[in-house]
Amino acid sequence: MITEHFPALQIVIPLIAAPLCILLRWRNVPFGIALVATWSAFIISCLLLGQVMDQGIISYELGGWAAPWGIEYRIDAANAMVLLIVSGIGSVVVPYTRNSMLLEYIHERHYMFYSAYLLCLTGLMGVAITGDAFNLFVFLEISSLSSYVLISLGFDRRALTAAYQYLVLGTIGATFIVIGIGLLYHATGSLNMLDISQRLEINGYDRTVVAAFAFITVGTLLKLALFPLHLWLPDAYTYAPSSVSAFLAATATKVAVYVLLRFFFTIFGAEFSFETLPSGPPLMALAIIAMFTGSFVAIFQENIKRMLAYSSVAQIGYMILGVSLVTVNGVAATVLHLFNHALIKGGLFLAMGCIYFRISSHHIDNFAGLGRRMPLTMAAFVVGGLSLIGVPLTAGFISKWQFVLAALDRDLWWVAALLMMSSLLAVVYVWRVVEQAYFRSPPAGSEAVTEAPTSLLIPTWVLVGANIYFGIETELPLTVSRMAARALLGTQ
Amino acid sequence: MDIVGLYNYWIVIFLMMAGFYVVIARGNLIKKLVGLNVFQASVFVLYISMGKVTGGTAPIIAEGITNYSNPLPHVLILTAIVVGVATTALGLALVVRIRQAYGTIEEDEIHKLDDDS
Numbered sequence A: 001m002i003t004e005h006f007p008a009l010q011i012v013i014p015l016i017a018a019p020l021c022i023l024l025r026w027r028n029v030p031f032g033i034a035l036v037a038t039w040s041a042f043i044i045s046c047l048l049l050g051q052v053m054d055q056g057i058i059s060y061e062l063g064g065w066a067a068p069w070g071i072e073y074r075i076d077a078a079n080a081m082v083l084l085i086v087s088g089i090g091s092v093v094v095p096y097t098r099n100s101m102l103l104e105y106i107h108e109r110h111y112m113f114y115s116a117y118l119l120c121l122t123g124l125m126g127v128a129i130t131g132d133a134f135n136l137f138v139f140l141e142i143s144s145l146s147s148y149v150l151i152s153l154g155f156d157r158r159a160l161t162a163a164y165q166y167l168v169l170g171t172i173g174a175t176f177i178v179i180g181i182g183l184l185y186h187a188t189g190s191l192n193m194l195d196i197s198q199r200l201e202i203n204g205y206d207r208t209v210v211a212a213f214a215f216i217t218v219g220t221l222l223k224l225a226l227f228p229l230h231l232w233l234p235d236a237y238t239y240a241p242s243s244v245s246a247f248l249a250a251t252a253t254k255v256a257v258y259v260l261l262r263f264f265f266t267i268f269g270a271e272f273s274f275e276t277l278p279s280g281p282p283l284m285a286l287a288i289i290a291m292f293t294g295s296f297v298a299i300f301q302e303n304i305k306r307m308l309a310y311s312s313v314a315q316i317g318y319m320i321l322g323v324s325l326v327t328v329n330g331v332a333a334t335v336l337h338l339f340n341h342a343l344i345k346g347g348l349f350l351a352m353g354c355i356y357f358r359i360s361s362h363h364i365d366n367f368a369g370l371g372r373r374m375p376l377t378m379a380a381f382v383v384g385g386l387s388l389i390g391v392p393l394t395a396g397f398i399s400k401w402q403f404v405l406a407a408l409d410r411d412l413w414w415v416a417a418l419l420m421m422s423s424l425l426a427v428v429y430v431w432r433v434v435e436q437a438y439f440r441s442p443p444a445g446s447e448a449v450t451e452a453p454t455s456l457l458i459p460t461w462v463l464v465g466a467n468i469y470f471g472i473e474t475e476l477p478l479t480v481s482r483m484a485a486r487a488l489l490g491t492q
Numbered sequence B: 001m002d003i004v005g006l007y008n009y010w011i012v013i014f015l016m017m018a019g020f021y022v023v024i025a026r027g028n029l030i031k032k033l034v035g036l037n038v039f040q041a042s043v044f045v046l047y048i049s050m051g052k053v054t055g056g057t058a059p060i061i062a063e064g065i066t067n068y069s070n071p072l073p074h075v076l077i078l079t080a081i082v083v084g085v086a087t088t089a090l091g092l093a094l095v096v097r098i099r100q101a102y103g104t105i106e107e108d109e110i111h112k113l114d115d116d117s
Helices: A001-022 A030-055 A079-104 A106-130 A133-152 A158-188 A193-203 A205-224 A233-241 A242-266 A270-276 A280-298 A304-324 A328-358 A374-387 A397-410 A414-438 A454-472 A475-489 B007-025 B029-052 B073-103 B109-117
Strands: A058-061 A073-076
Touching: A001 A058, A001 A073, A001 A205, A001 A270, A030 A058, A030 A106, A030 A475, A073 A106, A073 B073, A079 A106, A079 A133, A079 A233, A079 A242, A079 A328, A079 A454, A079 A475, A106 A133, A106 A205, A106 A242, A106 A397, A133 A158, A133 A242, A133 B007, A158 A233, A158 B007, A158 B073, A158 B109, A193 A242, A193 A328, A205 A242, A205 A270, A205 A304, A205 A475, A233 A242, A242 A270, A242 A304, A242 A328, A242 A397, A242 A475, A270 A280, A270 A397, A304 A328, A304 A397, A304 A414, A328 A454, A328 A475, A328 B073, A374 A397, A374 A414, A374 A454, A397 A414, A397 A454, B029 B073, B073 B109
Parallel strands: none
Antiparallel strands: A058 A073
């Protein structure tokens, strides 16, 4: 049956589609290939999620080699959720790329763009699906290398330096992870995640495992851009092409958070990660600092795209805060926020791309009067912004609420208070844009600006609409994130 | 503690720190990439040392040999070398483009050009 092979197809379809884009480079063929590949990946990940929710964990042996010797794809609710996020955002952004590229002067090399895009998608999904630690590293590098290429395609020359900086820091992060995996292999003689965790329980945790833990933690935190390891992120997201910013902001750091969850809870086990080694308090401290510095720096940005990038740094703080609580509620809130924040930031960056398409600027001064001239785009930005703040009836509210509940659960009322306070900072930076767009008239003698083309507006509104939909219909994400947290923590 | 017997691990640590230092301390984009390569090379040595079994030979079945080295880390590191080559190639390509766009590959000069514009 074909359904058995869905885990392999999930990865293989975009992987094969990537070189096809270069081979069949005429006219709109690469675009068509990317469209078909991403949407089929999305459908497969939906079906996989359904399968996991019905039947529990799916284990797939690649090439029929039994685990732990062969590579195993092991999908529980956490993987399925991340796969859904990555493929979902990937498929919504593809239709958007076609028109947004016209402006950004990369359309003559569009086939290479789609090839890199599909490779990035493959890598990100591969990280999420695999149950083998070394395989995870390989997929992580596939996604990272292609995302450096995608970022460097930005029109501004600073995109090149941003990509270079990301390449250096990203490679250091990945090398740290591979050192950690090597040390784990040294200690256990296995690369299969489940097998490693079982062997660790039997053999005990010696100094080698502690070193592996340290290397993997630092490497992953670098990849997911937790303060103070976030330096690559603002430049990379600011200067990348609009569609790339939206895709990477919504997926790349999310996948790195998933890697952290997988290593902390599944491989090392919560007891070792948070009781034997005191990782909770430092992570919580860094998360809270990230929440405040990210939001605070965002307030003073003149470049709105950069403002959104700093806001991402703050949002990553929330996710890590959920991890540092080490409860089912906390981890469930993190997984939920992975999903909701992907919708929020995806939507906002796409709206930003619509604006850039018309006014060719990200500077706040040029936003004056846009509320009347581009009503649909600015409305999308406002809804996304409200969701980012966490206003009720938006997706952002649900995850913020879960974070607050999880913090109160642990009697950390001051953490809950800080969460609310940092949300107020988000009000400030979103309001700046709203004020400029709706309450200032455009400068006299400026060119007439019209609404963005429909091909850009539809993907934007799909993501923004999803923010409202999942803000009201909370059943599905809440159930799945709770299942994911239980699967990660190993409790029923 | 056996310090001399673990010499390959000392080499690993030395290479790792030297590479890491070059990446941080040098402002020249090419030199940074060289540092990154040295840093990655240290991991290759680490993995290869791990696979060595004392008295073991290459893992080829032959008469009279019972003790083999573990080939898996060596194979893993082949993959990591490929990743390293790809990273270096991409990094160098970016440096070429940076040089075309800025006319320099010194980090501080690039920052100055960015601040002025």
